[in-house]
Ligand SMILES: Nc1ncnc2c1ncn2[C@@H]1O[C@H](COP(=O)(O)OP(=O)(O)OP(=O)(O)O)[C@@H](O)[C@H]1O
């Protein structure tokens with residue numbers, strides 16, 4: 001993966017993050033895999049809620065942390081997985097995750113729990129806190145031909161410039177907010193997925 005193919009944008013609130021997820025959801029198709037990496041509360045579940053909207057899924061997408069995976073019927077079935085609670089990566093072998101991808105769209109939060117999950121083909125999105133309150137930065141890392149195609153479709157479907165990365169407004173608050181409403185109370189920080197580990 002060369003950095004020149006990465007794409008980064010910033011959002012200013014959770015609804016904007018959902019909107020970005022929705023835009024991606026509209027171009028996803030069966031077999032696609034999206035890995036959402038990032039520290040707790042950075043908006044992975046919010047983003048997935050948007051994907052659910054883009055896939056015209058019925059029912060609100062919620063955090064699947066306590067059940068490992070939730071399934072939502074839509075234009076394609078959305079399989080939403082959260083690996084945070086996986087204790088042993090060998091458990092992943094039993095899950096048959098890739099079988100789900102064949103039946104719909106697979107979105108995985110906390111792929112850091114099983115780095116070998118990194119797909120050869122798909123999209124990794126790293127989310128992180130921005131410099132100001134409620135800002136999040138989303139970095140798209142395409143992997144393989146489908147990853148590149150997906151990123152291209154996503155960008156083509158978007159506004160020409162208004163959502164591209166731009167410098168934040170003059171910061172009035174030196175520390176980003178950590179308030180969260182749809183996540184979990186206590187979690188360990190994420191491990192960064194090395195962008196260079198793709199085939
Ligand atoms: N720009 C933003 N985008 C997304 N969420 C935001 C933004 N600004 C503030 N928030 C808040 O951050 C929180 C994001 O929660 P969310 O559950 O989506 O995070 P998460 O990355 O899935 O966390 P976890 O690692 O616990 O699963 C929400 O409380 C949301 O209101």
Ligand SMILES: [Mg+2]
Nearest residue numbers: 044045063109
């Ligand atoms: Mg989450």
